[in-house]
Amino acid sequence: NDSSWSLVRGGGLGAAPFRFRGTTLTDWLIAADSRTRALSVSYKDRGAILPIGRSKQQVYWYSTPGLFTTSIWYRDSLPDWIKAFNAREFPKYAGRVWDLLLPPSAYPEPDSVPVEGGGRNFMFPYRLSSSPDTASRQLPNFPFMDELTADLALEGVGQLGIGRGPQTDLLAGSFSATDIIGHRTGPDSREIHDQLL
Secondary structure, three states: OOOOHEOOOOOOOOOOOOOOOOOOOOHHHHHHHOOOOOEEEEEEEEHHHHOOOOOOOOOEEEOOOOOOOOOOOOOOOHHEEEHHHHHHHHHHOOEEEEEOOOOOHHHOOOOOOOOOHHHHHOOOOOOOOOHHHHHHHHHHHHHHHHHHHHHHHHHHHHHOOOOOOOOOOOOEEOOOOOHHHHHHHOOOOOHHHHHOO
């Protein structure tokens, strides 16, 4: 158990590329130009880590209780822009509703299959808790998790100057809500159909 796996902030298990023994596009770009910068974001730690590998770059993923974090493999503390993003963005989702994008008649899948979600909360609309703390824990089960991941990536591009050159920079984003929703409701559910839309 290596301490480099520890999270800078947040709960849950730590993660790091400690056992990773390959190279990545990031490594190749840095070898060509040491000014290369990379940013990788995901709900899942492995989705954020694997595109960057062992390079000491900007790598962030979701952790309970509702924040994006990293491990001490990459940095000793969260930068101010990540702290500000966490404080500003997560509370916005409290009470938000996930409803169908299209009229119900546009979906061939029934919305009344009790096997979905273990027989609990398996019909539209879905509502996040009005409590920001509870909502941030529920968020991974909603399409909004991908929206939040994209917002973090775009914020990082601006804050870090990713892509401004002259070197080639790398932005990696891994969107995980489809996987999580699919596991909860199944591949033939109205929920996964709507998530894909």
